[in-house]
Amino acid sequence: MATKEKISLGQMIEMDRNISQTKGSNSIHQDPLIEDFSFQHELGGNVSATPYETILKTLPCYFNWDLEESCDEDVQTLVQCAQENLVSNTEMTLVPHKTMLGYLYVTQRRRMEDREPSTALSWFDQALSDNQLDTDSCGDNDGPQGDTLILLGNIAWVYFISGRLDMVDKTLQKIKQKFDNRISESQKAFMYGHKGICFAYFLKKTCDISIACFNRALLVFPCHTDWLFWSAFVLCFQRDRHYREPFDTDAFSVLHEEEILYKHVLENNSNHSFAKAMLGSLFCVRQQYENADSLIIDALQSNHTMPTVAYFAAIVYATLKNFKLSIKVLEQALEAWPNNTYLLRQLAYTYKEIYLFESAHDQEQNSNHLKMAIRYHDKAIKVADGHLPEAIINKAKVCKLMGNMVEAHRLYLLAINTNRDPYWKSVVYFEFGEFCEQHLEEHSDALKYYQLAIDQGTQYWCAKRAAQVISHLTLEKSVE
Incomplete structure (x- = not known):
């Protein structure tokens, strides 16, 4: 694939004006808070706290989207994901990831005494600065102002939770000044794209909503690289939940859709290491091993320490039985991200696969492989404060291989009692x-x-x- 210059957000939107796209039977999300938004409220210093809360509940923002309804992820794991995306994001728009970081410091998954409103507001301010860069890059297109509305809604909620009603009023005044009329289709598209990314962090029941949000956003801007990538990313995780080999026709249809999305991303930005790694793992699933290996090499050359790239590269190498390289890739990434639960979990899985592959050989070495698997599962579970169901289940499988049925039984019951x-x-x-x-x-x-x-x-x-x-x-x- 030919290397292309990285295009700006403004250039991308100019391209979108000349492209049409049909989404077929894919679902399209309709959020009443976005579709019906119109700020018609009267504001003033004498308004009591109850009307403020009523107004805040009409804003399209994180606090009104029930993001954590079935989330089992530990807060620190989600914070690490957001921090990773800030470092590794190859597009200019960092707004959703900085917004997510802010939200995670005041999430209800934290105990009240552990919430940090000032840190949340700091991240929201940084996101607003990036949002202004996006707005400047888009010229006469007002799409990024959709992100502005989400951010101001989040900020108003944090002030309300903190009891700073004067700042609630001041923030709502800003919203009224900017958005007293109905929002434009371009603004709605950015809001749906933003919502799709924020729901992608939770990857639970929200998979369907996230994908449908991207479908809605891509109707307006079909070349938006971030939305194309995250749409494929979430589709991959949803596919993993719905299908296991041997695949049926529906699974191959999803794989084909993912492939198209990743290729669109790489057409817009040929240096997108995440997309290369994900596409490589997809080719591996389809047993197109030569294509998979080539893409993984390219992805690692671009960014070999990023957890998502290393994670999927390790999966490909483990599938190819190149266990030494799989471990090397994971250990290199762990040097930069020592508490990344996905890397730790995959390292444990790789050691278990080595045991299964070499089970007919040196029994002492095999026993050590299982001990290493337990060690990394335990570390992943500890880092995630117990909120890592896959690691708990996989540790139970390792215990079965070691003949420790009592511990395997305990772990299964633990997973049953702690998962939502x-x-x-x-x-x-x-x-x-x-x-x-x-x-x-x-x-x-x-x-x-x-x-x-x-x-x-x-x-x-x-x-x-x-x-x-x-x-x-x-x-x-x-x-x-």
Whole structure:
């Protein structure tokens, strides 16, 4: 792919004016707070706190979007993700990531005494400065002002929570001055793009909303690189929840859509290392290993310490059984990001895969590989303060390989009792059902947990497999 100069946000929008795009049957999100927004409220120093709260609830911003409804992620893990995106983002717009960092310092997932309103406001101010750069870059296009409205709404909420009603009034006055009429389609597009990115941080039930937000934003600006990338990124995680090999027609359709999106990103910015790494991992899933290896090499040359790049590179190398290189890539990234839970979790997974691959050889070495897997799972779980269901479940699998069924049983129960995300609840119910059936020979309990896996949502791969197992077991019983 030919290298291109990095284009500015203003140039990109000028390109968008000459491009049309149809989204087919993809869902489009409609947010009433965005679509119906019109600031018609009277303001003044004598207004009491209750009307302020009523006004604030009409603003399109993080505090009114129920972002954390089913989120299990530890706050510090989310903060690390936002910090990573600030360092590694290859586009000029850092507004959503700085806004997310601000929000995470006042999130309800923090205890009241741990919230830092002043830090949140500092990040929001930085985001407003970047937002002004975006506005200047766009010339006569007013799209970035959509980000402005979201930021001012967040700022007003923080002041309200802090009891600084004079600053609430001052911020609402700014909103009234800038947005007393209905907002434009360009502003709405930026708001939907911003909402899509902020929901992508939580990657739980919000996957559908995030993708639908990007679909809405890309209708107006189909060449917006950030939205194209994050749309594919979230689609990848949603696909991972819905499908497991062997893939069916629907899964291949999603893979094709992801590929198109990543290629569009690289057409706009050929140096986008994240897109290269993600596309490389996609080619690996499709068993196009030569293409996968080439893209991963390019991505690592551009940015070998960034966690997302290293994470997907390590997955590709582990799939190719190049375990030494997989470990090397992860360890290099961990030198820069020692508490990144995704890198720690993937390192643990790689050691487990080495054990499985070399299980016919040196038993002492294999035992050490499993011990290393436990070590890195434990570190990931500790860093995430226990809010890392995949690490807990995978540690249980390692314990099974080590013959420690008591600890595996404890970990499965821990995962069941601590998860809120329906996908991970479905996974752990399915895995625990297999554990009950295959290791405890408690078939009635196994059927109960398989059914609980289905009850979390029939769209998940684990629920589909649970249904197949129940059908098979029922058929076996009827034959007997």
